[in-house]
Amino acid sequence: MVLAQLGGRISGAIRQMSNATVIDKKVLNDCLNEITHALLQADVQFSIVSDLHTNIKRIVDFDALAAGHDKRKIISKAIFNELCRILNPGKKPPFTPKRGKTSVVMFVGLQGSGKTTTCAKYAHFHRSKGWKPALVCADTFRAGAFDQLKQNAVKAKIPFCGSYTESDPVTIAAQGVERFKKENSDLIIVDTSGRHRQEAALFEEMRQLAEATKPDLVVFVMDGSIGQAAFDQAEAFKQSIDVGAVIVTKLDGHAKGGGALSAVAATKSPVLFIGTGEHVHEFQVFDAEPFVKRLLGMGADLSGFMDNIHQAVSSMDQVQKPPELLSESGNFTLRNMYEQFQLMLNMGPIGHAIPGFDQELMMPKGGSGKMKRYMIMMDSMTKKELDSPNGSLMNNESRILRVAKGSGHSIEAVKEMLEAYKRQAKIWSKTLKKGSKNNKMMNVEQMSKVIPDEMLKQIGGKGALESFIKKMGSGKDIMATFNK
Numbered sequence: 001m002v003l004a005q006l007g008g009r010i011s012g013a014i015r016q017m018s019n020a021t022v023i024d025k026k027v028l029n030d031c032l033n034e035i036t037h038a039l040l041q042a043d044v045q046f047s048i049v050s051d052l053h054t055n056i057k058r059i060v061d062f063d064a065l066a067a068g069h070d071k072r073k074i075i076s077k078a079i080f081n082e083l084c085r086i087l088n089p090g091k092k093p094p095f096t097p098k099r100g101k102t103s104v105v106m107f108v109g110l111q112g113s114g115k116t117t118t119c120a121k122y123a124h125f126h127r128s129k130g131w132k133p134a135l136v137c138a139d140t141f142r143a144g145a146f147d148q149l150k151q152n153a154v155k156a157k158i159p160f161c162g163s164y165t166e167s168d169p170v171t172i173a174a175q176g177v178e179r180f181k182k183e184n185s186d187l188i189i190v191d192t193s194g195r196h197r198q199e200a201a202l203f204e205e206m207r208q209l210a211e212a213t214k215p216d217l218v219v220f221v222m223d224g225s226i227g228q229a230a231f232d233q234a235e236a237f238k239q240s241i242d243v244g245a246v247i248v249t250k251l252d253g254h255a256k257g258g259g260a261l262s263a264v265a266a267t268k269s270p271v272l273f274i275g276t277g278e279h280v281h282e283f284q285v286f287d288a289e290p291f292v293k294r295l296l297g298m299g300a301d302l303s304g305f306m307d308n309i310h311q312a313v314s315s316m317d318q319v320q321k322p323p324e325l326l327s328e329s330g331n332f333t334l335r336n337m338y339e340q341f342q343l344m345l346n347m348g349p350i351g352h353a354i355p356g357f358d359q360e361l362m363m364p365k366g367g368s369g370k371m372k373r374y375m376i377m378m379d380s381m382t383k384k385e386l387d388s389p390n391g392s393l394m395n396n397e398s399r400i401l402r403v404a405k406g407s408g409h410s411i412e413a414v415k416e417m418l419e420a421y422k423r424q425a426k427i428w429s430k431t432l433k434k435g436s437k438n439n440k441m442m443n444v445e446q447m448s449k450v451i452p453d454e455m456l457k458q459i460g461g462k463g464a465l466e467s468f469i470k471k472m473g474s475g476k477d478i479m480a481t482f483n484k
């Protein structure tokens with residue numbers, strides 16, 4: 001069962017309980033049975049589910065509850081708190097890096113869990129907050145790991161090191177950490193090898209790396225889409241190395257998630273971030289309460305919605321100017337398309353309302369939007385290719401092949417992206433023709449159609465949305481972006 005379904009079933013059980021005329025032991029038991037089934041089907045460990053069941057029964061003790069208590073509220077709150085408790089072991093990481101002081105953070109995890117991607121996301125996240133991160137690739141086990149890290153690092157302008165010739169990860173890691181300490185990096189991130197399974201060789205290598213680099217924090221990266229195996233895996237890592245924090249990856253649309261919930265409990269370490277896609281921006285600070293709220297569909301996640309807007313506005317601040325809609329030569333280039341995608345992804349639901357965009361691009365397919373896949377392909381293009389007028393440099397089979405290989409997509413997929421770009425360029429050149437006023441605005445009507453009803457209600461309806469857009473427009477000039 002995927003995470004969204006799990007949330008749906010739990011909130012359904014709570015709703016059913018709330019709608020009962022009289023709240024008695026039977027109603028509570030029915031509700032808890034449905035929740036336990038849902039959690040077990042989502043691969044949450046039996047012992048965790050059983051604890052949750054016992055704790056809620058203890059809190060909601062009908063015999064001890066005085067008359068007049070709102071049982072519906074007490075039960076719902078107990079369920080919510082228990083779900084948060086599973087995800088939040090109540091511990092702070094043993095170490096929190098401090099800006100300006102050198103810290104070494106080592107990433108460990110099984111092969112394919114997303115370590116290399118996550119190292120880059122972690123570095124990028126901190127860099128955007130003013131840190132001086134650096135990446136060390138100590139993964140000599142997987143051919144291509146260094147190239148992958150290098151590509152991400154170059155794109156995000158983060159110093160990196162690794163080796164094509166040195167086969168000893170310990171030597172590479174030790175030299176890398178030493179070098180970046182000298183260069184005054186304040187966050188040295190060490191990416192390590194994975195293996196297909198938990199095996200002695202991997203754990204031995206991990207211990208040697210820890211010995212050589214003396215990490216201040218070891219982060220265990222876990223694939224959130226795996227099932228029951230997650231618990232054992234997390235426990236095995238925890239026993240072999242001093243795991244201080246966890247990052248759960250691949251919690252996008254199709255993740256089972258339950259295994260990840262169990263694993264968090266196994267490591268008894270806090271989750272720092274979650275990965276929600278392949279792209280460097282798809283990385284969120286983890287906070288149990290909003291996560292559970294979102295899982296249960298509570299409050300339509302208005303805070304997340306507002307965050308999206310603030311992030312979009314502040315990311316515009318970071319680049320100091322809104323993304324250009326056209327290149328200097330008046331062309332809609334692949335880079336323009338990339339920047340627009342970036343803006344829209346940052347803006348969440350509001351981004352969907354931007355006129356001139358092919359709505360099909362926004363639709364999730366296979367768990368991640370086409371936009372995100374296209375951005376990954378564009379990540380493998382050179383500056384010249386991104387800026388070439390009408391994408392002309394990409395009318396070339398060998399370049400298409402290189403981008404396909406570099407981004408891990410098929411040639412057909414890259415061609416599909418280039419076709420989408422051509423369609424997009426056509427739409428933009430029409431939309432931005434001088435004198436055309438009608439469809440350049442972020443229009444309240446369009447926006448209110450794409451924002452979920454419940455969210456719109458919370459904002460205060462269309463009127464409030466309109467005044468909000470106006471405010472945003474005057475404060476940060478976001479409207480100007482679409483009004484050129």
Ligand SMILES: Nc1nc2c(ncn2[C@@H]2O[C@H](COP(=O)(O)OP(=O)(O)OP(=O)(O)O)[C@@H](O)[C@H]2O)c(=O)[nH]1
Nearest residue numbers: 111112113114115116117194249250275276277278
């Ligand atoms: N959908 C999704 N994919 C992700 C996420 N994080 C990583 N991936 C993908 O997972 C795959 C494996 O990621 P890597 O970063 O190469 O994994 P790794 O742990 O470094 O692998 P090894 O170096 O072989 O140990 C890649 O295709 C990533 O793009 C995520 O949060 N969501």
